[in-house]
Amino acid sequence: MFKQLGASGFNDGFGGQGLGDPGIALSGRLDPLLALEGIGARRSFSRDQEIYADGDPSDSWYKVVLGTIRVSKLLADGRRYIGEFCFSGDCFGLDTANERVFSAEAVCDVVVMRYSRRATERLINENAQLARCLYDMTLRDLAHAQTHMMLLGRMTAAERVASFLLDVSERRDATRVLDLPMSRHDIADYLGLTVETVSRVMSAFKRDGTIGIPTPHRIELRDRAALGTIGEA
Amino acid sequence: MFKQLGASGFNDGFGGQGLGDPGIALSGRLDPLLALEGIGARRSFSRDQEIYADGDPSDSWYKVVLGTIRVSKLLADGRRYIGEFCFSGDCFGLDTANERVFSAEAVCDVVVMRYSRRATERLINENAQLARCLYDMTLRDLAHAQTHMMLLGRMTAAERVASFLLDVSERRDATRVLDLPMSRHDIADYLGLTVETVSRVMSAFKRDGTIGIPTPHRIELRDRAALGTIGEA
DNA sequence: CGCCAGTTTGACCAAGATCAACGCAAGTGG
DNA sequence: CCACTTGCGTTGATCTTGGTCAAACTGGCG
Numbered sequence: 363m364f365k366q367l368g369a370s371g372f373n374d375g376f377g378g379q380g381l382g383d384p385g386i387a388l389s390g391r392l393d394p395l396l397a398l399e400g401i402g403a404r405r406s407f408s409r410d411q412e413i414y415a416d417g418d419p420s421d422s423w424y425k426v427v428l429g430t431i432r433v434s435k436l437l438a439d440g441r442r443y444i445g446e447f448c449f450s451g452d453c454f455g456l457d458t459a460n461e462r463v464f465s466a467e468a469v470c471d472v473v474v475m476r477y478s479r480r481a482t483e484r485l486i487n488e489n490a491q492l493a494r495c496l497y498d499m500t501l502r503d504l505a506h507a508q509t510h511m512m513l514l515g516r517m518t519a520a521e522r523v524a525s526f527l528l529d530v531s532e533r534r535d536a537t538r539v540l541d542l543p544m545s546r547h548d549i550a551d552y553l554g555l556t557v558e559t560v561s562r563v564m565s566a567f568k569r570d571g572t573i574g575i576p577t578p579h580r581i582e583l584r585d586r587a588a589l590g591t592i593g594e595a
Numbered sequence: 596m597f598k599q600l601g602a603s604g605f606n607d608g609f610g611g612q613g614l615g616d617p618g619i620a621l622s623g624r625l626d627p628l629l630a631l632e633g634i635g636a637r638r639s640f641s642r643d644q645e646i647y648a649d650g651d652p653s654d655s656w657y658k659v660v661l662g663t664i665r666v667s668k669l670l671a672d673g674r675r676y677i678g679e680f681c682f683s684g685d686c687f688g689l690d691t692a693n694e695r696v697f698s699a700e701a702v703c704d705v706v707v708m709r710y711s712r713r714a715t716e717r718l719i720n721e722n723a724q725l726a727r728c729l730y731d732m733t734l735r736d737l738a739h740a741q742t743h744m745m746l747l748g749r750m751t752a753a754e755r756v757a758s759f760l761l762d763v764s765e766r767r768d769a770t771r772v773l774d775l776p777m778s779r780h781d782i783a784d785y786l787g788l789t790v791e792t793v794s795r796v797m798s799a800f801k802r803d804g805t806i807g808i809p810t811p812h813r814i815e816l817r818d819r820a821a822l823g824t825i826g827e828a
Numbered sequence: 829c830g831c832c833a834g835t836t837t838g839a840c841c842a843a844g845a846t847c848a849a850c851g852c853a854a855g856t857g858g
Numbered sequence: 859c860c861a862c863t864t865g866c867g868t869t870g871a872t873c874t875t876g877g878t879c880a881a882a883c884t885g886g887c888g
Contacts, residue, residue, distance in 0.1 A: 435745065439827070443745045458734035463741070493726065500733045501691035507740035508696070512668065512676045514747035515787030519876065546835065554748030559876055561836055577885090578835060594672070752844065779867065789845055794868055811867060829888105836883070846873070856863075 395495065397485050402475035407431075407468040414455065415465045422478045423456040429472025430543040434551065435464045444552040446506070447544060449534055453499060470543045514554045521593040522553040523563040527573070527581060528589055540581040628728065630718050635708035640664075640701040647688065649698045655711045656689040662705025663776045667784065668697045677785040679739070680777060682767055686732060703776045747787045750826065755786040756796040757825040760806070764816060773814040 404427070407413055413424065416435060424431075426448050433445040433454055445464055448454045455466060486493045513522055526549065531540050542549070546557045553560065564581075567573045572589055574582030583589065637660070640646055646657065649668060657664075659681050666678040666687055678697055681687045688699060719726045746755055759782065764773045775782070783793045797814075800806045805822055807815030816822065 437749070441749045443749050445741055445744065458731070458738050463738070493730075497726070497730050497733065498691070500730065500737060504733060504737050504740060505691050505696070507737060507744065508678055511678065511740065511744055511747055514744055515784075516670070516674045516676050545833095551748075556877055557835080558837085558878080562876090565836070778865095790867080791846080791869085792844055795844090798868070831888085832886090834884085836881105838881080839879090841876105841878070843875095843877085844873105845875085847871085849868100849870080851868075852866090854864085854866105856861105858859105858861085 395492075397489060397492070398475075398477060398482075401481035401485065402477050404473060405476050406471070406473050408471050409468055411468045413466040413468065413474065414462050416462055418462045418465075420455070420457045420460055420462050421480070422476050423453060423482070424466070424474045424476050425453045426450050427473040427475055429474075430469040431466055431472055431474070432469050432544065432548055432552075433464050433466050442551045443554075444548060447530075447548075447552065452533075456496070456500070469548065518593060519553075519555055519559050520563050520566070522555065523549075523560060523567070524589040524592040526553055527583065528586065531583060531586075536583075538583055540583060542579050542581055546578070628725075630722060630725070631708075631710060631715075634714035634718065635710050637706060638709050639704070639706050641704050642701055644701045646699040646701065646707065647695050649695055651695045651698075653688070653690045653693055653695050654713070655709050656686060656715070657699070657707045657709050658686045659683050660706040660708055662707075663702040664699055664705055664707070665702050665777065665781055665785075666697050666699050675784045676787075677781060680763075680781075680785065689729070689733070702781065752786075752788055752792050752796050753799070754826040755788065756782075756793060756800070757822040759786055760814060760816065761819065761822055764819075769816075771816055773816060775812050775814055779811070 402425070413431060414420075428450055431448050431454065433448070435443050435445070437443070446454070447469065455462075457463065482492075482496075486496075513525060517525070527540065530542065531537070534540070544552075546560050549555075550557045550560045564573070564575060567589075568575050572585045574584055576582060635658070646664060647653075661683055664681050664687065666681070667675055668678070669675050679687070680702065688695075690696065715725075715729075719729075746758060750758070760773065763775065764770070767773070777785075779790045779793050782788075783790045786793065797806070797808060800822075801808050805818045807817055809815060
């Protein structure tokens with residue numbers, strides 16, 4: 363659920379204006395992140411392996427070290443919904459409930475750090491900045507959710523795919539060639555579409571030269587501007 | 596954005612397991628909420644009046660005292676998306692950004708409390724429980740967003756309307772007769788549908804006796820169970 | 829080489845959008 | 859007090875987008 367813990371320039375989560383007393387722990391601006399290193403346990407998962415399952419006790423959270431994971435939920439009738447993809451540096455699994463409401467799986471082989479909730483609590487007592495940091499991540503997630511709801515509620519298939527490609531390229535710092543580790547099915551479940559529609563839209567983008575598709579998991583962004591203005595024309 | 600500040604039984608926002616030190620301020624379990632009363636300013640708005648606009652400086656947050664508000668965003672091409680409705684007791688407007696990304700309007704005549712960000716910061720320094728409380732609300736919001744994304748991405752029109760009616764009835768403690776202050780258009784923009792579809796689905800529910808519609812803004816829930824199982828049959 | 833999983837493409841279908849009336853109650857002004 | 863307007867809501871006819879079903883393609887891999 364949480365993104366980019368430890369990434370560049372986190373603000374204080376209250377609009378960057380300092381919700382807490384900035385004097386309390388000015389020195390420890392990055393300490394909480396370093397401190398976490400001490401309590402995290404490195405774990406590896408292979409493709410499609412479950413990191414945690416819907417219904418599991420929710421007693422820890424994770425940070426992706428390497429690879430890509432998806433947070434998803436399967437409905438009784440087979441419909442699947444993917445809440446988010448997390449890449450290197452992204453955090454996930456910090457829930458409000460005691461039980462997992464979603465499951466998390468490895469999209470490809472991944473390495474993650476697992477932080478137990480109990481240890482995190484202890485750290486928070488020692489360093490108030492960590493709480494701020496976690497809060498900030500939650501607000502980021504909320505902002506992401508807002509954007510995504512707009513996408514799901516009001517955007518066309520082409521707009522959804524275009525904004526997905528742009529979003530992933532920004533998060534992965536891929537200016538021109540984009541690596542898409544997840545399957546078309548994953549993308550479809552993330553965008554509220556079907557595999558076929560995702561495939562068709564991508565083929566259409568390829569046809570009019572907006573993107574190139576050297577391999578299904580490698581997208582060449584030939585015209586970012588065009589992708590950004592889909593639906594405005 | 597935030598719900599039910601000061602409502603019954605808030606947990607500590609870290610899965611109810613005590614992220615912080617429960618011993619620090621056990622005494623002040625409800626103090627932060629009471630303390631807020633001191634810094635809040637009461638304000639009234641009439642129907643369709645703007646509480647804040649997309650682009651305004653984001654220097655405060657609100658709690659609904661009486662009435663209903665909607666948090667929405669208007670796209671350049673006229674498409675509108677409603678992020679949430681807030682009823683008495685719900686909080687909204689606590690953003691991560693310095694500028695509003697959404698606007699908030701009164702659905703009907705409302706009274707809200709406005710809390711300045713700066714004053715909230717001060718309070719947080721005096722009472723750590725308030726931070727916990729705000730964090731908890733954010734996590735609630737995130738959970739709500741997750742549910743809503745599932746609805747927007749994978750549910751049929753009938754399922755969306757049914758789950759909307761049940762959701763509102765729970766939040767407003769309306770067992771049998773439900774007051775819907777917002778217009779069909781608002782509901783449509785919240786559910787990612789059109790006015791006509793919302794209207795048609797409601798008429799269909801009425802036809803098969805699931806609900807009654809004495810007036811457009813008054814819904815009688817005749818068969819809650821049926822509403823809950825729409826789409827499972 | 830042939831299988832297998834994932835992807836693409838095509839033909840057809842249906843849910844919901846769009847376009848267009850119509851209904852209805854609450855103002856509004858003569 | 860009653861036409862007339864106005865703003866919603868409902869209903870119907872038709873169209874479009876994206877879903878469904880089915881088949882063909884592609885690149886590993888045993």
